[in-house]
Amino acid sequence: MSLQVSELRVYYRTLKGDVRALDGMTFELRDGEILGLVGESGCGKSTLGKSLIRMDGRMRRVGGTVTLDGHELPIDDDRRMNDYRFREVSLIPQYAMSALNPTRKIRRMVTELLRSRGTALDTAELERRMDQVGLPREVLDRYPIELSGGMKQRMVMVISTLLDPSLLIADEVTSALDVSTQKAVARALLGFRDSGYVKSMIFVTHDLALTHHIADTIMVMYAGKLAEKAPADVIVKAPRHPYTRLLLESLPEVGVRYTERRLEGIAGSPPSLLDPPAGCRFRDRCPIAGEECAQEPPVAELAPDHHVACWKA
Numbered sequence: 022m023s024l025q026v027s028e029l030r031v032y033y034r035t036l037k038g039d040v041r042a043l044d045g046m047t048f049e050l051r052d053g054e055i056l057g058l059v060g061e062s063g064c065g066k067s068t069l070g071k072s073l074i075r076m077d078g079r080m081r082r083v084g085g086t087v088t089l090d091g092h093e094l095p096i097d098d099d100r101r102m103n104d105y106r107f108r109e110v111s112l113i114p115q116y117a118m119s120a121l122n123p124t125r126k127i128r129r130m131v132t133e134l135l136r137s138r139g140t141a142l143d144t145a146e147l148e149r150r151m152d153q154v155g156l157p158r159e160v161l162d163r164y165p166i167e168l169s170g171g172m173k174q175r176m177v178m179v180i181s182t183l184l185d186p187s188l189l190i191a192d193e194v195t196s197a198l199d200v201s202t203q204k205a206v207a208r209a210l211l212g213f214r215d216s217g218y219v220k221s222m223i224f225v226t227h228d229l230a231l232t233h234h235i236a237d238t239i240m241v242m243y244a245g246k247l248a249e250k251a252p253a254d255v256i257v258k259a260p261r262h263p264y265t266r267l268l269l270e271s272l273p274e275v276g277v278r279y280t281e282r283r284l285e286g287i288a289g290s291p292p293s294l295l296d297p298p299a300g301c302r303f304r305d306r307c308p309i310a311g312e313e314c315a316q317e318p319p320v321a322e323l324a325p326d327h328h329v330a331c332w333k334a
């Protein structure tokens with residue numbers, strides 16, 4: 022088992038009070054597993070990713086534990102987490118491709134990064150990995166501005182995995198890319214896993230179709246909590262949580278025009294995480310909510326590896 026997250030609660034301190042961005046998340050990730058993490062904007066996906074590697078100043082762990090390869094991660098101790106970053110856990114953050122230092126050529130940037138980690142650059146290994154993701158070697162002697170968006174993204178991916186971290190968190194790495202570049206990036210991620218550069222991966226995205234292609238398991242979050250987690254095929258073909266069903270129904274179909282099938286979103290909006298309601302947080306938008314939903318639903322394992330937090334599932 023690579024990763025075990027247990028009852029994790031991470032809140033943001035704000036002037037209006039605590040934003041309960043993660044409110045009791047429990048899940049596991051096996052060796053070799055790619056987990057697709059989906060859910061509406063603001064449900065806590067990025068907060069989960071950041072919590073596993075670097076909390077920002079406003080984040081606070083209120084409870085729970087994170088264990089990676091049998092060691093509990095000191096997630097709220099920024100200094101101690103330094104021993105784990107890049108080596109054990111690596112993050113490709115949202116908008117990573119715009120975060121490359123514009124004043125450094127790529128080779129110098131990688132050399133400096135590795136030096137700061139006490140490691141020398143193994144150029145042959147770096148080039149092998151660049152070949153694998155289809156990046157020409159002359160990229161090393163270019164400035165970030167001289168690379169296309171897709172090239173920058175693949176370069177960031179190579180850099181983030183150079184020290185073979187156990188867990189890679191890829192946060193929205195494909196959202197700003199065109200469809201064929203998205204595929205190249207997704208293939209590269211699969212290649213990293215298959216080559217053993219990373220043991221397991223959390224792929225954070227809004228794109229359910231792409232997630233279904235590359236993830237072994239999909240976890241759906243809603244308002245800071247786990248709604249459903251199951252093998253990717255099960256989530257797409259036989260979801261049990263009403264939120265997952267509505268999420269799938271709101272996807273556009275290629276070849277179907279608006280006049281034939283109106284694209285329905287999910288009516289209503291998620292609750293504020295400053296003062297979330299008791300009971301099921303999806304209750305106000307749920308077409309099948311009943312009285313029992315005033316109580317918080319437990320996460321039940323309905324079938325092996327199929328976890329659902331819904332009284333009606």
Ligand SMILES: Nc1ncnc2c1ncn2[C@@H]1O[C@H](COP(=O)(O)OP(=O)(O)OP(=O)(O)O)[C@@H](O)[C@H]1O
Pocket residue numbers: 033034035040042060061062063064065066067068069079294
């Ligand atoms: N620095 C912050 N201070 C206060 N609240 C924050 C902060 N960052 C995020 N939040 C809140 O925490 C909740 C979860 O945000 P998060 O960014 O993790 O969601 P997300 O699912 O990753 O969204 P998106 O898909 O838009 O990236 C939201 O309610 C958001 O408003």
